[in-house]
Amino acid sequence: MSMAKGARSPLTVVVIYPDLLGTYGDGGNGLVLARRAKWRGLDVSLVQAPSDRPVPRGDIYCIGGGEDGPQVRAASTLIADGTLTRAVEDGAVILGVCAGFQLLGREFPDAADRPHDGLGLLDVTTRKGTDLRAVGELVATVEPDAPRDPDGSALPALTGFENHGGVTTIGPGASPLARVITGVGNGGGDGTEGAWSGRVIGTYLHGPVLARNVALADLLLGWALVSRGERLPLVWLEDGEENALRAERLAMAGTVKLSARLRHVPRPRR
Amino acid sequence: MTGPHPPATRRLPFRPSVAVKVASGINRLSRLLGRGSGTVIGGRAGLAVDPMLLAVLAKDRDVALVSGTNGKTTTTGMLVAALSEPDSVGVATNITGANMPAGHVAALIGTRPVGTVVLEVDEAYLGRLIEDTHPQVVVLLNLSRDQLDRISEVRMLVDRWRSALGRLDPVGHGGSRTVVVANADDPMVVWAASTAPEVRWVGVGQVWHDDAVGCPACGARIVFEASGSWNCDHCGFGRPERFAWLEGDVLVLADGRRFPVVIGLPGQFNRANAAMVAVAAPEFAGTHCQPPVSITTAVERLSKLHEVAGRFSTVQRKGRDIRLLLAKNPAGWTAIFDLLGESGDPTSPVVLSINARVADGFDTSWLWDVPFERLIGRAVVATGERCRDLAVRLRYAEVDHRVVPDVLEAVDMAIGNAGRLSVASASIPVEFLGNYTAFAQLRSRL
Numbered sequence: 210m211s212m213a214k215g216a217r218s219p220l221t222v223v224v225i226y227p228d229l230l231g232t233y234g235d236g237g238n239g240l241v242l243a244r245r246a247k248w249r250g251l252d253v254s255l256v257q258a259p260s261d262r263p264v265p266r267g268d269i270y271c272i273g274g275g276e277d278g279p280q281v282r283a284a285s286t287l288i289a290d291g292t293l294t295r296a297v298e299d300g301a302v303i304l305g306v307c308a309g310f311q312l313l314g315r316e317f318p319d320a321a322d323r324p325h326d327g328l329g330l331l332d333v334t335t336r337k338g339t340d341l342r343a344v345g346e347l348v349a350t351v352e353p354d355a356p357r358d359p360d361g362s363a364l365p366a367l368t369g370f371e372n373h374g375g376v377t378t379i380g381p382g383a384s385p386l387a388r389v390i391t392g393v394g395n396g397g398g399d400g401t402e403g404a405w406s407g408r409v410i411g412t413y414l415h416g417p418v419l420a421r422n423v424a425l426a427d428l429l430l431g432w433a434l435v436s437r438g439e440r441l442p443l444v445w446l447e448d449g450e451e452n453a454l455r456a457e458r459l460a461m462a463g464t465v466k467l468s469a470r471l472r473h474v475p476r477p478r479r
Numbered sequence: 480m481t482g483p484h485p486p487a488t489r490r491l492p493f494r495p496s497v498a499v500k501v502a503s504g505i506n507r508l509s510r511l512l513g514r515g516s517g518t519v520i521g522g523r524a525g526l527a528v529d530p531m532l533l534a535v536l537a538k539d540r541d542v543a544l545v546s547g548t549n550g551k552t553t554t555t556g557m558l559v560a561a562l563s564e565p566d567s568v569g570v571a572t573n574i575t576g577a578n579m580p581a582g583h584v585a586a587l588i589g590t591r592p593v594g595t596v597v598l599e600v601d602e603a604y605l606g607r608l609i610e611d612t613h614p615q616v617v618v619l620l621n622l623s624r625d626q627l628d629r630i631s632e633v634r635m636l637v638d639r640w641r642s643a644l645g646r647l648d649p650v651g652h653g654g655s656r657t658v659v660v661a662n663a664d665d666p667m668v669v670w671a672a673s674t675a676p677e678v679r680w681v682g683v684g685q686v687w688h689d690d691a692v693g694c695p696a697c698g699a700r701i702v703f704e705a706s707g708s709w710n711c712d713h714c715g716f717g718r719p720e721r722f723a724w725l726e727g728d729v730l731v732l733a734d735g736r737r738f739p740v741v742i743g744l745p746g747q748f749n750r751a752n753a754a755m756v757a758v759a760a761p762e763f764a765g766t767h768c769q770p771p772v773s774i775t776t777a778v779e780r781l782s783k784l785h786e787v788a789g790r791f792s793t794v795q796r797k798g799r800d801i802r803l804l805l806a807k808n809p810a811g812w813t814a815i816f817d818l819l820g821e822s823g824d825p826t827s828p829v830v831l832s833i834n835a836r837v838a839d840g841f842d843t844s845w846l847w848d849v850p851f852e853r854l855i856g857r858a859v860v861a862t863g864e865r866c867r868d869l870a871v872r873l874r875y876a877e878v879d880h881r882v883v884p885d886v887l888e889a890v891d892m893a894i895g896n897a898g899r900l901s902v903a904s905a906s907i908p909v910e911f912l913g914n915y916t917a918f919a920q921l922r923s924r925l
Contacts, residue, residue, distance in 0.1 A: 228692040232624055232632065237847030237875070244875050260692075261700060276632040279693040345841065370842040415844040420871050450874050450882070454867040 219254040220246055220433060223267035225293075225309070226260040229283045233372065235273025235306045237417035241426050242269055249444040251434075264292035268433040269302040272309030274372075274415060277320035284312040284327055297330055300436035302429050303409045306418060307373055310403065310411030311335040317375065331411050332382030333404050335375040338396055342374045346462040347392030347414060349402040355386050356405060358424065359431045359442050366390070367402070368421045368458045369414025377413075379404045386412060391462045408432050421458060423451045491535060491592075498529035499536075502588050522581035525588065533580055536587040537596065537612035540571070541769050543759065544608050546600040547620025547668070549811045551578065553744065554620060554752040555599035556787030561760040561777035562595055564770055571596045579604055580611075595769045602636055606643030609657075616762045617644075617659045617675075618755050622667040623687045624845065625808040637671045637695055645674030660759040662751075663721045664707060670695035673719065681758050682707065682724030683751035686817065687810030689848070723758055730754045730774070738774050743785040746818035753781050789922050793908065796925065799894045800908035805918040807839070809848035815912055816853045828893040829854055829910045831873075832863035832886055832917035839915050843868040851876040862889035863917045886913075886921050 224231075224239035236257070243255035258264055260283060270293060275283065287293055297303060303313065311317035314333035316324045322337045351364040358364065367387050376396040379385055385395070386403030394402030394413060403412035410429070412418055419426040427443055434441055491499065502525030525532050543562075545555045559570045571594060573586035578599040587596065600608045602622070609617065619640075622633055647657050661672040663680035672678050684707060694701050699713030710717030723732045728750055730738040742753045760777040763769040786792035790805045802823070806812040819827070831851075835841050843865050851873055859880040861869040866882050873880045883889035893909045913921055 228689065231689055231848070233842075234844030234847035237844070237872075240847070240875050244877070276634050276693075278634060278698045282693060282698055370844060372842060415842060417844055417847055420847070420875065450867070450870045454871050457867050 217252075217437075219252040220269075220430075220437070220439075221254045221256060221265070221267040222246075222269045222271065223256045223258050223265055225258055225264065225270055225272045225287070226283050227257050227273070228259050228261075229279035230273040230275035230309055232276055232279075233274035233307060233415045235271065235309070235415060235417050238271040238273070238304060238306065238419040238426075241417065241419040241423070242271070242430060245423065245426055245446065246430055248446055260286050264290050266292070267296065267301060268437060269304070269429055270296065272303065272305040272313070274307030274309060276308075280308040280312060280317070281319050281325050283308075284317070284325055287312070287328055288326065293328060294330065297407070297409060300408065302432045302436070303330065304419070304429060305331070305409070305411040306415065307371075307413055310413060311375055311377065313409060313411050314377065314404075315380070330409050331404055331406055332380035333377050333411065334380065335377045338374050338376045342372070343393035343396060343413070344372050345370070345392060346458065347371045347394060347402065348390040348459060348462045349387035349392070349394060350390060351387045352385055354384060356410075356428055356432075358428060364424050364428065365422070365455075366459065367412070367414060367418070367425070368455060368462065369412070369416040369418045371413045372415065373413055377404070382406060386410060408436070420451070421455060423448050494529045495532050495535040498525040498532045499588055501525055501528050502532075502584065506585070506588070519577045519579075519581045519585060521588065522577075522584035525584050526581060531611075533584050533587070533608075534611040536584065536592070539593045540587075540596045540612075541594070541763060542612040542614040543595075543597045543616040543618065543763070544600045544605065544612065544614045545597065545618045545620070546602055546605045547618075547662075548602065548623045548625045548808065549806075549814065550620050550748060550752045551599045553749065553787045553790060554618060554755060555597055557744075557752055557756045557781055557784060558597045558618065558759060560784045561756050561780050562597065562763065562769060562772060563780070568594065570594070573598055580607065583608065583612075593768055595763065603639075605640055609643050609647065614657055616759050617657060618759050619659060619661040619668050619672055620752065620755060621662055621665045621685055621687075621810070622671070623689070623808065623810040624848070625810075625840070633667055634693075634695060637667050640671035641674050644672055647675050649676035658759075658762045660755055660762070662755070663718055663724070664709070666701050666709060666716070666718075667695055669719060670716070678719075679722040679758050679762070680719045681755055682718070682721045683754045684725060684747070686748065686814050689809070723754065725751060725754045730757055730778075736774075738778055740778055740781075742778070742781040743783055744781075744787070744791050745822040746814065747821065748814040748818070749791075753778065756781065789918075794925055796890060797894055801890060801894075801925075802908050802910050803918065803922065804910060804912045805915065806912060807914050809845055812849040812912075816850060819910060820853075823910055824907045826857065827907050827910045828858040828860070829912060830860045830862060830886075830889050830893045831869055832889070832911070832913035832921060833861075833865040833869045834863050834914060834917040834920065835865045835868075836916045839917075846872040851878055854878045858893065860889045860893045862886045863913065863920075886917070887924050890921070 222242045246253035305313040312327045313331040314327040317335040318337045349367045378397045383404040383406040385401035502521040505524045506521035559572045571590040573582045578601045659675040659678045662668045663682045664685045694711040696716040697714035703709045757774045757777045760772040806815040861882045870882045
């Protein structure tokens with residue numbers, strides 16, 4: 210959103226519906242963004258937005274993973290609220306993870322495989338896979354035409370943990386974010402992981418994804434600053450602990466034990 | 480010991496008797512080879528020979544099952560203590576924390592074929608255990624997110640519990656009924672247990688509400704009131720009429736009786752576990768081998784219990800006390816942080832140890848749901864096989880910390896660190912907080 214200079218509000222990071230979509234630790238994405246902005250001396254505000262209130266205005270929205278029932282409720286509440294759709298038109302940044310990725314798309318299934326409307330902010334459609342669930346470490350290389358660092362360099366490989374039963378196909382209006390090296394990802398057989406379009410990114414990666422991939426966090430921060438007409442580039446941060454974690458996870462993902470696998474999980478009786 | 484003495488031996492039919500011999504033989508062999516106590520592997524072999532072995536072994540016993548996300552092992556230990564008569568052969572239990580059927584078989588092999596049994600049950604196996612053991616009492620503590628890559632999401636589990644408890648026979652097996660003792664303050668537990676024919680609802684509180692905001696009955700919103708009561712804003716599902724509840728450290732019964740819950744284990748969540756046990760223990764009255772236990776007797780016995788399977792115990796290393804605490808998931812860690820504030824020294828150094836093996840769950844994302852911010856101001860050492868994940872989490876919590884991958888070196892670092900803070904601090908204990916296998920790892924190396 211373009212805000213008049215001089216009357217500047219803090220950079221606002223909004224975690225959407227932690228009460229419904231806070232199951233998988235993805236609220237950490239909001240914390241990573243807020244801290245990395247703060248450490249650079251930016252005025253930043255981290256807002257937890259519960260599902261019983263209107264969605265506040267923000268520069269970056271993080272939507273996390275959750276269970277099937279709460280996901281359906283979150284999607285219908287967000288559609289009725291309308292703020293996210295308007296925010297994207299105004300240039301806001303959105304990161305959706307797992308259930309949050311699926312509900313950004315056109316359609317996603319509930320536990321009984323009934324389709325539900327998503328927000329339609331990403332041209333992706335999710336259906337139920339088989340009775341198998343993708344559970345495990347995932348490594349994926351970012352696609353060459355995917356968003357790049359402000360200096361033009363490609364993002365490093367993505368690492369994370371996936372845990373989902375959905376198969377997501379990407380339509381012509383969106384592009385794959387990354388290509389799977391180990392793991393399952395979108396699961397449609399094309400080897401893709403996640404999707405993006407404009408400033409909206411969806412991924413299956415938990416970890417949380419921005420803690421495991423701080424370059425992606427900085428990319429989102431950069432987008433938000435550009436959108437606000439603020440200064441770039443971002444000040445460099447010494448990410449010793451983040452890099453040590455990345456190195457360990459990338460090395461471990463190559464081993465059989467931790468590589469992602471499809472696991473049989475019995476469906477709940479209804 | 481009061482009551483009739485049941486026969487101490489009973490002939491098993493052919494197949495289960497072979498299964499028992501195989502299991503005991505493997506256990507002996509495993510011990511001889513130094514591969515540990517061999518309990519689970521023996522149990523597994525026994526079940527391979529006779530899949531119904533657990534049902535056969537449990538047939539003439541009075542069984543209590545304890546399940547839930549947090550507090551299973553401790554509550555099982557408490558119920559054993561509450562039901563144990565002085566100078567008696569004791570209560571059979573799977574106190575090693577081997578809480579799946581192979582561990583249950585192992586707990587029953589080699590003990591008397593009659594008598595009282597208290598079993599800790601992994602949440603995912605509750606239905607099977609109910610079917611196999613026809614329990615007198617089922618204690619249901621709480622349900623929240625845990626090991627999402629293994630156990631599955633909370634609502635899937637709730638559905639499975641609900642159908643298992645709905646299949647309980649109202650008159651019970653052999654004329655004795657099953658009483659479910661369930662936490663009235665956890666909507667997930669209430670939804671699961673409300674299908675059971677006989678429930679004692681106990682209000683013991685629930686620190687973690689974040690997995691219960693969506694109503695398990697209709698998907699609308701559960702509203703939690705300051706009083707501790709709760710109800711759905713749409714379908715009317717709400718807290719049931721309570722049989723008893725905790726007011727601070729007093730257990731209040733709906734009939735007006737009040738029992739102080741002064742116990743040996745620290746923390747409000749252990750008083751909650753004790754309240755569940757105090758209600759559960761008397762439900763054995765009238766069973767054929769358990770002498771009746773009153774609420775007063777149960778609580779009195781719990782006052783003498785100071786650790787369960789090493790949890791909450793204090794060990795000495797290099798002249799310093801180290802308190803050993805275990806927490807496995809966000810709700811458990813939150814409760815342990817409450818305990819640190821309640822019973823510890825605010826300047827105690829803290830060692831945090833995280834592993835991500837099968838028993839812990841491979842996904843460490845849950846660390847971001849744990850309020851590590853509450854450790855700001857303490858000397859913190861991060862260790863364990865996933866100390867890198869922990870270190871990043873602590874960095875974003877802005878908690879000063881050192882990373883020492885080896886757990887013993889980490890403890891020693893904490894001992895040394897604290898010593899430099901001030902002269903007096905050498906007497907302040909070190910708090911060790913580990914998740915499941917990290918806790919076991921430290922215990923085996925101390």
